[in-house]
Amino acid sequence: MTFSQPLVARHLFGPGPGNPYPEATAALGHPLLGHLDPAFLALMDETCDHLRQVWGTQNRRTLPLSATGSAGMEAGFVNTVEPGDVVVVGVNGLFGQRMCDVAARCGAEVIPVEFDWGTPVDPQRLADAHPNPKVIAAVHAETSTGVRSDIKALGELKDDALLLVDAVTAIGGIELKADDWGIDVGYAGTQKCLGVPPGLAPFTISERAWERRVQKPQSWYLDLGLLGGYLDSDGTGGGRTYHHTAPTAMVAALHAGLERILAEGLDAVIARHAKAGRLLQEGLQEMGLELFAQEGSRLPDLTTVKVPEGVDAGAVRGELLERFNIEIGAGAGKFAKSVWRIGLMGPNASEDSAELVLAALRAVLKR
Numbered sequence: 001m002t003f004s005q006p007l008v009a010r011h012l013f014g015p016g017p018g019n020p021y022p023e024a025t026a027a028l029g030h031p032l033l034g035h036l037d038p039a040f041l042a043l044m045d046e047t048c049d050h051l052r053q054v055w056g057t058q059n060r061r062t063l064p065l066s067a068t069g070s071a072g073m074e075a076g077f078v079n080t081v082e083p084g085d086v087v088v089v090g091v092n093g094l095f096g097q098r099m100c101d102v103a104a105r106c107g108a109e110v111i112p113v114e115f116d117w118g119t120p121v122d123p124q125r126l127a128d129a130h131p132n133p134k135v136i137a138a139v140h141a142e143t144s145t146g147v148r149s150d151i152k153a154l155g156e157l158k159d160d161a162l163l164l165v166d167a168v169t170a171i172g173g174i175e176l177k178a179d180d181w182g183i184d185v186g187y188a189g190t191q192k193c194l195g196v197p198p199g200l201a202p203f204t205i206s207e208r209a210w211e212r213r214v215q216k217p218q219s220w221y222l223d224l225g226l227l228g229g230y231l232d233s234d235g236t237g238g239g240r241t242y243h244h245t246a247p248t249a250m251v252a253a254l255h256a257g258l259e260r261i262l263a264e265g266l267d268a269v270i271a272r273h274a275k276a277g278r279l280l281q282e283g284l285q286e287m288g289l290e291l292f293a294q295e296g297s298r299l300p301d302l303t304t305v306k307v308p309e310g311v312d313a314g315a316v317r318g319e320l321l322e323r324f325n326i327e328i329g330a331g332a333g334k335f336a337k338s339v340w341r342i343g344l345m346g347p348n349a350s351e352d353s354a355e356l357v358l359a360a361l362r363a364v365l366k367r
């Protein structure tokens with residue numbers, strides 16, 4: 001056996017997973033519930049209610065899909081896109097590129113609208129890309145570049161199109177108002193700002209999108225119609241039928257993480273992320289480092305910073321992990337060796353974590 005558990009818990013300051021809230025970790029150890037147990041159905045109902053709050057939606061069909069954020073992306077497209085449908089995608093990083101790939105596999109006529117990595121998507125250019133697309137898709141928080149795009153403005157311009165939004169690194173970390181902004185289909189993940197281990201994809205779909213959904217999607221597992229047993233709850237659990245075995249321990253963890261967030265207050269949690277990100281970004285600049293994402297569009301929860309000339313990006317990350325148990329991320333795509341990604345998400349969105357990573361980076365760079 002070559003695996004050995006690190007003696008000290010890692011500080012997960014990369015692009016995700018981040019460290020979970022202790023309440024979420026503790027819930028994983030609760031006695032396991034069966035997936036049709038009335039107690040579990042009540043837990044699931046409450047979890048969906050809590051999810052509505054963090055999404056900013058009244059959508060009846062709001063639930064955690066049983067897989068990671070990428071399955072949320074897949075579910076979003078397979079349930080709205082049929083061969084020949086026109087899909088406009090804003091591409092300003094890795095996850096926008098993935099959306100194009102997933103939409104193309106559904107047979108869509110994909111119109112990618114490209115932007116420089118490190119800059120946000122321009123909503124007007126997306127709206128102008130085609131007169132009548134079925135779907136306009138964009139990433140709210142591009143984790144690959146640390147950039148926030150203006151989803152509210154996109155919602156105002158969407159016209160008849162369905163607005164499909166990746167909120168994986170937005171939910172529970174920055175402002176997100178699905179209903180007010182006109183998001184028709186949204187997906188997220190648990191392991192970023194929600195502070196829960198990876199494994200579920202919080203998902204929401206508006207009535208408008210539901211009516212225009214694909215009747216027989218190419219995916220059986222992610223067919224929202226078949227998932228009706230979870231979706232069409234009347235609160236009694238009576239309508240629940242077996243589709244797949246819900247990962248009940250993960251749902252318990254998500255429930256606990258959401259309770260933790262709502263007890264602190266969603267606005268307070270978002271303000272905490274904003275403050276931690278600001279401290280980190282100011283500290284990095286004081287060290288003489290240059291931020292990668294365009295000013296004015298920087299995410300507080302995921303900071304991208306340029307690797308200084310002559311510094312081995314991978315060696316620094318390795319030393320941070322070995323000496324300080326701190327994980328940070330490499331840059332994405334062609335920026336793998338020239339950018340670092342530092343996430344302060346969930347419980348890590350704190351002044352202490354910002355100071356910790358700054359001090360460690362300073363110590364490593366000094367050598």
Ligand SMILES: *Cc1c(COP(=O)(O)O)cnc(C)c1O
Nearest residue numbers: 068069070095141143168169189
């Ligand atoms: C992490 C992430 C995903 C993918 O989520 P997984 O949980 O890794 O499947 C998708 N979009 C964005 C913006 C992400 O940050």
